[in-house]
Amino acid sequence: MNRPLLPAQLSSLIPLNALSSRRLQTLRDQLIPRPLLAGEPLFKDADSASSYFLLAGALLLRAPDGAPQRLVAGSPESCHAFSAGPRFNEAWALEDSSVLVVDSCRLDRLLSWQQANADLLLELATNGELTDWLEDLLENPLFAKVPTENVRTMLSRLQPMDLPSGYVLLREGEAGDCCYFLKSGRAEVIVGSDSDQQVVAELDVGACFGEEALLSERPRNATVTLIEDARVLRLARQDFVTLLRAPVVDELDFEHAKQLIGEGAQWLDVRFLDEYQRGHAAQALNMPLHLLRLKSRLLKPDRTYLCYCDSGKRSASAVFLLTQLGFTTFALRDGLDALPADTYAGLISEKGCGYLARSGGRTEVSG
Template sequence: MDENLIRNVPLFASLTPDEQQALAECARVATFRAEEAVFARGDSSDTFCLIQEGWVKLSEAPNRPAVATLGPGSLLGEADFFSGSPRGLAASASTALTMWVFEQAAIQGLIDRHPAIGLKIALALGSGIVHYRRHLLERLSKVAFLQALDGEKRRAVVERLSPRALQANDVLYRSGDAPGGLYLIESGAFRLIDDDGGSRVAHAGEALGEMSALSGKPHPETAQAVHPAIVWQLSVADFTRLTDSNPQLRSLLGRTLRAGLSAADRVQAVDVLRRLPLFSGLERSDIDAVTARMVLRYVPAGDAVYNVGDPGDAIYFVESGQIEIIASEGGDDRTLARLIPGDYFGEMALFTGKSRTVAARAVVNTNLWALYRADFDSLLVKIPALASALSRALRERLSQSSSSALPPHLHALAVAGDLSRIQLEELAERLTPRTFRRGDVVYHEGQLGEAMYFIESGRVDLVARGPQGGVLLHTLESGDFFGEMALLTGLPYNATAHVAAAGTLWALQKPDFDGLLFKYPNLAVVLSRVLSERQLEESRKLRGAGSRPSPRPGANAVPPAVRPPHGVAAPAPSGASRPGGGARPAPVAAAAAPSPARPAAGPRPAVAESRPARPAVRQPERPQPPRSPAAAPRAGSPPARPAASARPLPATVHRTGAVQPTPPASAEAQRAAAAPSAAPHAVPARDETVSAVAEKAPTVTASVATAPVASPPPPPADAAPSVTPPGSA
C-alpha cells in the first residue's frame, strides 16, 4: 500500500508518521466493477473507504442523478462511519474502482490502543466519534459531579460532546462572559482567575463552567490555558436538552455544585446586605469581605433547599426565582411565605445553631446566594463589628416578628414576576393612599389614564360597555392592581372601575410610573405579561356578551329622533341655551304614556314621546357638575320644556357581568308624573323613571315627568368620588 495516500488526506494530516503507519495497517484492498454498487442508502456504516483508483458516484438511489463524484485520494463514508449514523447516500462505481477499506473492528482496536489517534480524528472532524466514547466514559466517571450518574446517563452526555483545542495562553472564557457550555479537560491545564486576582489551576479530568451552564449566570472567573490543552464541550443547548430530559440530573447538579459570585453579583449583593439589620452598620470593606465568602447555589423547581430537622448551616438570599417557606401541621403542609428576589431566609437557624423548624422549597428554577456557617464563623473572628451586630439582631428578631413583609397591596405584583425586593420597596414609596366608599367610581371608561391602582382592602369591579349593556370584566380584591394598560399604552381606560366594597387603594401617578419604567425596564415586562392574560379574558367575556360591536369609547351616542305630538313645543337644538346654563344633559328617550287631558286654561306642560320601535342606545358620559335651578318663565312666554337631568340612571352590577336597569316606577307614580300641573308657570322638576320601552330594550332609557317642586335638583350620582386619607373615614 502507498502510505503517501494517507498522508495527503486532510483528516489524517495531524497524525504522526507512526500513527499513519498504524492506520494503514488496518486497511484491506477491495475492487469494484463499473456500475457496481458499493453500499446503499440506509445501510449500516461499518466501514469507510479511501479511493486509490477510479471514480465513485454518490446519489440518493442507484437510478437517481449524482449528488457528488469522488476520485483518487478521497474518503468515502467517513462522516457516517465516525458518527455511527446509517448511510445517508448510496454509492456506486462509475469506473473500475480500487479502494482501501477500513472496518469497524480494526479502527476501534486501533483507537483503544492509541487514544491519541481517536482524539486527533475527532478534532479534525470537529465532533465526537463513536470509537472514542469508551475513553470519554472513563473520563466522566472521574468527574466529581457526574460520578453519581449511571452508565446510560453518562453515555447520553458523551454523545453530545465535541472537542476543542487551545494553545498556551489561549482564553477559554472570560469573567462576565455568557455561559458557553460545560467543559471537560482532556489534556493540559487551565488557570482560573477570579475578579479579585486570585487563581487556581484546573487539570485534566476536571470540569469547567458547569455552574454557569446550569444557572444561566455569567462566568465568575477567567479560564486561560497554561499550555496546549484539549477540552470537550457540551453546548448550553445540548446541556439544557439533557437536563430537561433527565430532571434528576438537574437536581443532582443543583445539590452538588457551588460557585463564587461574579463581580456584578457582588455589587448587587452589597445592596441587599445593607438592608439587613445584621450588616447595615458595617463598613463597605467589611461587607465586601462578606460577599467574597458567598457562593451561588442553583435549586430546580420543586426541589427543597432544606427540610424540617436539617442542620441550620447557611443563610440564603434569593437572587432570582421564588422560594416557599412551608410548615407541616398534622401531616398537612401550609405555606407560610413566598419569597422573591431580594428576600432572605434561614438566618435564625444559622445564628442560633438550631435545626430547621420549617422547610424551604423552590417554586421555579431559582438561584440563591448562600453564606455557610464555616465562612460566617470565620467572618465573626475577622470582623468584630459583625459579632456585635449579630447579638443585636438576635435580640430584635426574637422580640418581634420580621418587618420585611411586603404590603398586602403589592402581593399580586410580587408574585407576577421578576421584581426584586428593592424595586418593590421603591414602588411602594411612590404610592399615595385613597379611600373609597361603596358605589364610588375610581375612573370612567374613555377617561385618559392618569394613574394605576393597587388594592389594599375592599373590592373593585371593572365594567366595560358591551352591545347588550355593561359587561363585568374582572372583580379585583386585596393585593390586585388595575389601570396599568392605560399607562403602558397611552390609551384611555377601557373600563369603568366601580367600588363594590369600601376600602383603600394606593395610586401610582403616571409621572412616577414613567420614572420607574425608565429605571427598571423589567417592570414593563411583568405588567405586560399580566396585561396580556387579562386581555384574553376580557375578549372572551366581551364576545360572550353579544356579537354587535361596542360603541367607540368616549363617543356620545345619539338617540333616535323624537317627534313631538301636535301642539307640543319641539325640544331646543343641542346648542340652544338653557336656563341656569351648565353641561348639556345626557340624551334620554321618553316613555310612551297616554296624553293627559288638556287643562281648562293656561299653557300645558310638554310631554315627550318616544318611538318604541327604536329604543335609544345611551352612552354614559363623563361626570357633570350640578345644574343651577332654572328661573321661572315670564308671563306670556311659551310653555317651558322640561330639562332632562344630567344624572345617569342608577344601575346595579350583577355577578353575571351585565348592568341591569332599575325596575320601573309604580303606576301611581307614573300617573302623578303625567298629570297636568296646577301651577303652569312653576319650575318643572326632573324626576327620572325607567320607561316601559326599557323593559324590552337592552339599554337604559328614561322618561321626563313634570310634577312641580320648589327644591333644586340633587347632585349627579356619578360625580367624582369623595376621597379621604386612610383612617379619617
C-alpha cells in the first residue's frame, strides 16, 4: 500500500520544503506518489486547482501555443511545482513516471500562514521574548486555521500562572469559564473518580486544554493535574470563542455531509453509548466526547470525519479536539435536533451496538 512521503523525502521539492513537519502532516493525504504509465496524460486542458511535482520519470509539458518542454526527474527544473494554466495546458508521461498532486489552495494557505507567523515569532524574539513554547503551540494543526492577528491578540489576553506539580487545574464536573495553554511543564488528563479513574492523555508544552467545556457549554469532562512544576496561560471564555473557536470549528449542512460520506468520509457519533445504541447513522463509529482524545489513535489520519450529536455543541468540541490532533473533520451544523423529521429518520437508521474502530483505522461490527 502506498504511504505518504516523509518530510526528508520532500526536502528538494519547492515550496513543499518550506513547510514544517506538522504543516506537511495536514497535507499527508496528498503526499502519496501517483504512478503514471508511459503515454498517460497527467492533465489535458485542465485548470490550475492542483500543483504537481515530478518525482521519477519524464514528462512532456505543452504550452497553449503548442510549444513543448521536456521535464526530467532529478533536474533542477523538476524540483519546482508546476500547474495547468497559462504556461501549460497539457502534460503527458514520456515514460513510466511518478508525481505528487497537491491542492494549490491548501498549499498556498499553509505557506501564507507559516510565513505570517514566522514574522510574528521574529517580532516577539526581537522584543526579547522567549518563543520556544509559542513555536510548539503554533505547530499544533489547530493554529493552521487561526489568523495571525487572532494569535497576536490572543497573546495579549493570556494570563500567566506559575503552579507546582500536583496542582489540579480542572476538575471533572465543574463549570468551565476558561481554557489553558502549557508554556512549560507537563500535565495529565484523567476521567472518572476514585477507583474508576483512568489517565487518558499526557499534555506537553504547547498543549491547549479545557476548551471542551467552553465549546459544549457543559461541565468539565475530565480532571487535569500538573505532573511537573509549570507555567500555565489562562484564556477567558469570550476571548477563546472570538479568537479561536470561530475560525477553527468547520460546520456543514446535511446535504454537504451526505456528499462527503459518498466520497468516503466517516460519521463519528460523539454522544454517550446509550444514546448511540438507541439510534445512530449507518456505519457511524461511537466516539463519546469524553473518550475521544484516547480513542482518536484508532482513527485513520488520511480520512475525513463528520461529527454529530443532538445540539451540535458536543460535535463542535470534537472537531476542535480532532483538529488539534491533525485530523480533517467537520461538525453537522446545529446537530441532529435541527434536522427535519424525515431526514432525521433516514440518517439515524441503525440501532444497537453498531461499529467499533480498531487499530489501523479498521472498522468492525460489535457483538
